[in-house]
Structure formats: C-alpha cells, structure tokens
Amino acid sequence: MTASPTHDTAASTKSHKADPLHQDPNPSINDEAAEDRLHALRHYLLRNIRYHTRRAALFAQWHKLTAFVGVFFGSTAAMSFLFSDTPTAASIMAAIVALFSAIDLVVGTAAKEAQHMELRRRWIALQKRFEVEGLTSDIQQTLRSIEMDEPAELSVVEMQAHNDATLALLGDDGRKELLQIPLKKRIIGQFMNIDTSSITKAPTPDGAPAATSS
Numbered sequence: 001m002t003a004s005p006t007h008d009t010a011a012s013t014k015s016h017k018a019d020p021l022h023q024d025p026n027p028s029i030n031d032e033a034a035e036d037r038l039h040a041l042r043h044y045l046l047r048n049i050r051y052h053t054r055r056a057a058l059f060a061q062w063h064k065l066t067a068f069v070g071v072f073f074g075s076t077a078a079m080s081f082l083f084s085d086t087p088t089a090a091s092i093m094a095a096i097v098a099l100f101s102a103i104d105l106v107v108g109t110a111a112k113e114a115q116h117m118e119l120r121r122r123w124i125a126l127q128k129r130f131e132v133e134g135l136t137s138d139i140q141q142t143l144r145s146i147e148m149d150e151p152a153e154l155s156v157v158e159m160q161a162h163n164d165a166t167l168a169l170l171g172d173d174g175r176k177e178l179l180q181i182p183l184k185k186r187i188i189g190q191f192m193n194i195d196t197s198s199i200t201k202a203p204t205p206d207g208a209p210a211a212t213s214s
Contacts, residue, residue: 045123045126045130046127047158047162048146048161050164052119052123054164055116055154062107066103066104066109069096073094074093119146126139126143129142155193156185156190156194163178166178180200185199
C-alpha cells in the first residue's frame, strides 16, 4: 500500500488538501489504487482521533495540575499565614496559586478539553461508520462537517498523531515511516506552532535519512 497523506511530508496537516478524499471523491474499490486510498483514509481518521486524544489529555492534566497547586499551596499559605510570624512565605504561595489559576482561566483548559473530547468522539463515530458502510457520500459529507469545526492545529502534535496512527495500522513495519521529533520540539510544540521543516523520517538501513517530498 502507498503511504497515507502524512507519510510523504513532515509538514502535512489535517486540512482539506491533505486528506485522501480530496484526491478522488468517488474511488472504486476494484483497483489497487482505490485500496491505497481507503488505507490512507483509515490512517487519516485514526490520525485525527489520536490528535484530539493527545490535546484533550494535555488540557486535562493541566487542569488537574492547577487544582493540585490550588489545594496544596493554598492550604500551605493559610497555615503559614496563621502560624508564622512572617507573611512572606504565605504571600509567595498565594501568588503561585493566583498565577496558575489565572493561566487556567485565560486558556480555558476545561473548555478546550471538552472541545477536543467531542471532536474525538465524532471522529471515532465516523471511523466506525466507515468500517461498516465503506466510503459513501454521506460519510464524505460528515467528514467535511467535522473538518469545518476543527480548531487551528499544532504541527508537532499532528506529527505525533501521524506516528501513533502509523504504528497502530502497520505495527513494527511502520517504524520506518515514523517522524523523528526532537524532545525540545515535542515540548514546545504542545503550546505553539514552530518550524518543523527539519523533522524527517527515521534513517534508512544504509544510514541515509528517509526521503521526503513536499
């Protein structure tokens, strides 16, 4: 089978131009090329599911961290204020609680978690329908409808989702298709879009980087 849309370029996205339906809206299942497109669509659906799973998990953990900081430092600040002669420690801890709470409120972590969980649910439902019904016009319309509701994506998280989907579909055979994302970019890329032009696939057995195309 040919690679999915993200297999050929590190900068591929979940956009309308990237998904396999854009290539051929009415593929026939009787030829090899159509089978490849159906495989690409499976990868595309799973990639979207993994993308929103990752985003929802990040915001859920962030929200829990904020709650922990509020309980721990808030209680400690109260104890320090009541039983300490100097209020400096209590003031610092209260400021930490206020900072984390403000960030959580401005970012809206709970709302963003709910948004990504809802999109994940819709992609999973579409994936189940696709496996039962095949590529129907109604499924294509539903896919476009979900895409319209997608928030702006983060390229690094999209690449991580690509790796997740590739391993899920191909197992160990898909390792040669994985994108090698440096740790620094994996961390920063969770919060903002960064340059991903240097990210490539794993080296081939002869030591040369796997070829990518734009």
